[in-house]
Amino acid sequence: MKPRYLYPKDYYADPSANVFNGKLYVYPSHDWEAGAAFDDDGGHFQMKDYHVISMEDVENGEVTDYGKILDVADVKWAEKQMWDNDCVEKNGKYYLIFSAKDYNGVFHLGVAVADKPEGPFIPQDQPIRGSFSIDPSVFKDDDGQIYCYFGGLWGGQLQWYQAPEKLVKEGIDLGPAADKKTQLFAPADVPALSSFVVKMSDDVLQFSEAPRSVVVVDKDGQPLKAGDPHRFFEASWMHKYNGKYYFSYSTGDSHMLCYGIGDNPYGPFTYQGVILDPVVGWTTHHSIVEYKGEWFLFYHDCVPSNDITHLRSLKVQRLFYNEDGTIQKVVND
Helix, strand or coil, X not given: CCCEECCCCCCEEEEEEEEECCEEEEEEEECCCCCCCCCCCCCCCCCCXXXXXXXXXXXXXXXXEEEEEEEHHHCCCEEECCCCEEEEEECCEEEEEEEEEECXXXXXXXXXXXXXXXXXXXXXXXXXXXXXXXXXEEEECCCCCEEEEECCCHHHXXXXXXXXXXXHHCXXXXXXXXXXXXXXXXXXXXXXXXXXXXXXXXXXXXXCCCCEEECEECCXXXXXXXXXXXXXXXXXXXXXXCCEEEEEEECHHHCCEEEEEECCCCCCEEEEEEEECXXXXXXXXXXXXXXXXXXXXXXXXXXXXXXXXXXCEEEXXXXXXXXXCCECCECCC
């Protein structure tokens, strides 16, 4: 199939695709023109609500938009910037895990609960305890255990909570109150900053353990370096294929989607290659899902908005594997 724009009537991005009850649902962020100036912290991304769309035929079928499923005004702890989100089902309930800034300008993850995939979702009064940064991706393993992957650099604030050893030795304060501008560009020869993964509690409302670093390594087992254009930046996604765990992510300022393969949800994940080369627009974000026996890559670009980087549009394309389990690069044309 040719790449398809899923919902040209509106600007949606950061798609998290899930299959519930035989139907494919996509949980995107909702772009709009807020008039905010462009900056490296993503202040021009002022999303204020979430929608969900669904379809039964990915290539040609009608796409249904269920309208607003959650508004920032309904989240007591959140002030603004409802960035990426994802949804998972357990025992007939649907849990939307999302990222937003609190009234101190700090990103956290929150949870909202619904009886149906299309909502409406009722948010918890407080963010997840111990949560930070952005881009939650929720993975339910074959044994029913639910994991949350999260984290994003620069405006996503992940660098507030970890840093390479060299930066620690230089005495930089690495706590949440640190000046993140001093941490945006790590030395090229140190291990890259990483995403995090954590098991969710049985009620899917809290973390059940301390988050662990998700390390992407090269063929020799060494962590990718900060200067490697294929290292992690944001937009974690986990899927499983033939018993292996595929951790994919955005490289941020080098604008690619890349992936590694591991033997368990925690990793490490051995780097394999590029899934998608840079598209029109600064960000790149995605999800990978199997539906009706076929695999799909959901992503976004800024072609319809004439390269306005904060007005993005959802796309989908078929995804194929090689015999050895590696992913064939997707051609965006």
